[in-house]
Ligand SMILES: [Zn+2]
C-alpha cells in the first residue's frame with residue numbers, strides 16, 4: 001500500500017456517555033454504509049478540535065455536549081486516505097436526540113462495546129475507552145466535599161461542583177490521600193495575601209488520573225500520580241532553566257490550594273498536568289508518595305543546591321516535617337557528620353529514634369557544639385529550615401568561613417543581615433522556595449528504598465474529619481508531625 005502523498009484528514013469523534021450507555025451511530029450511506037461509528041466529523045479551518053466536535057454533534061444529533069476528557073488520537077490509514085481521529089468522552093447537557101445524518105443508533109453498555117461492526121479507525125479506540133470507563137468516577141457525581149478558605153480565620157467543609165477540564169493541558173485527579181501543610185495554616189490566618197477566598201485548600205496530595213485534556217501526553221486515566229505543589233509551563237525562561245517556582249504562566253508557581261482549587265477534596269483540576277503530575281511506581285504506596293510534591297521536593301531541592309561534599313559537617317536547623325525531609329535528602333549525599341538543631345523534646349526524641357547516626361543539639365548549645373564537631377571553625381554547610389526568631393542569625397554564626405548557608409525557612413518577619421559582622425567570612429547564601437522539578441527522581445529513590453517519609457505520618461483522618469485533623473495539626477496535639485487525610 002502506498003502511504004505517502006495520500007490525503008490526510010483531521011477528524012473529531014465523541015464518545016457520548018449517558019446512564020443509558022455509550023452512543024454508537026450507524027452510517028446510512030457512502031463507502032462504509034451500515035458500519036458503526038462514534039459521531040463527529042472534520043475539523044474546519046480556524047476551529048479547535050473541541051469547537052469542531054461541539055458543532056458536529058449539534059449538526060448531526062441536535063445535542064449540546066460538554067467535553068469531559070480527551071481519550072486518544074488514532075492515526076489510521078485507509079486505502080486512499082489517512083485520518084487523524086481525535087476522540088473525546090462527552091456528556092449531554094441539553095437537547096433532544098434527533099438523528100439527522102445516521103440511519104440508526106444503539107446505546108452500548110461497557111461490556112457490549114464489541115457487539116457492533118465498527119469502522120476500522122473507531123474500533124482502535126475501544127481499549128482506551130475500556131480503560132477510561134474502568135477508572136472514571138467523576139462523571140457520576142455532581143458535587144463533592146471540599147475544604148474551603150472562606151475568609152481570614154475560617155475554613156469549612158463545603159459541597160462544591162466536581163471540577164472539569166478547562167484547558168487542553170489539564171487533568172482531573174481523584175484525590176486518594178492528602179495532607180495538611182503549615183502553608184495551609186498561613187492561608188487560614190491571612191498571611192498569604194495572594195490566597196483567594198472561596199478556593200479549596202490543600203496542595204499536598206496523591207491520587208488517580210481520571211480525565212485529561214487534549215495536550216496531556218505523559219499521564220492517562222488510571223495512572224496513580226503525585227501532584228506537584230507548583231504548576232509550571234515547562235516552556236518559559238524560568239522553567240527551561242529549572243526555576244519552576246518562578247514560572248511566568250498565569251497558573252505558574254504555587255497556585256493549587258492558594259489561587260485555584262486544591263486537593264483537600266475528592267477531585268482536583270491540575271493545570272499543566274504533564275509537568276506537575278508524576279506516575280507513582282507500583283511498589284510505592286500512597287503514604288510513601290504523599291510528600292513527594294511539596295515538603296520532600298523542598299528537602300531534595302535544598303540538599304541539591306547546598307553543594308554538600310563527603311568530608312563536610314552539615315548543620316540542619318529545625319526538625320519539623322520539612323527539616324526531616326531535608327535531613328533524609330542530605331543523608332543521600334553522605335557527608336561526614338550531620339548535626340540537627342531542634343528545641344522540641346518530642347522532635348529530638350523522634351530524630352534519635354529514627355536516625356540514630358545523626359547528632360542532635362538544642363539551639364542554646366548549638367554554636368559551641370558545632371565548633372567542637374567541625375574541623376574548620378564551623379559547619380561547612382548550614383540549612384536553615386526552622387524560621388524562628390533567631391534561627392537565621394544562628395545559621396550564619398554556625399557556618400565556617402566560605403560556607404554555603406541555604407535558607408529554606410519562610411519567616412514571618414524581616415531578618416537582619418549584619419554585613420559588618422560577616423565581613424571576611426565570605427559566606428554564600430542561597431534562599432527561596434522549592435523548584436519542584438525533581439519528583440520523578442525522588443519517586444525512584446523511594447521505590448529503591450533510599451528515602452522513607454512514612455514515619456512522619458503520625459495521624460490519619462477521613463475527609464469528613466478534616467476539621468479535627470486541622471485542630472490536631474495546628475495545635476501540635478498528641479505528638480503530631482504530619483496527618484494523612486483519606487478522601488475515599
Ligand atoms: Zn506545603
Ligand SMILES: [Zn+2]
Pocket residue numbers: 232233234235236237238239240246247248249252
Ligand atoms: Zn514556565
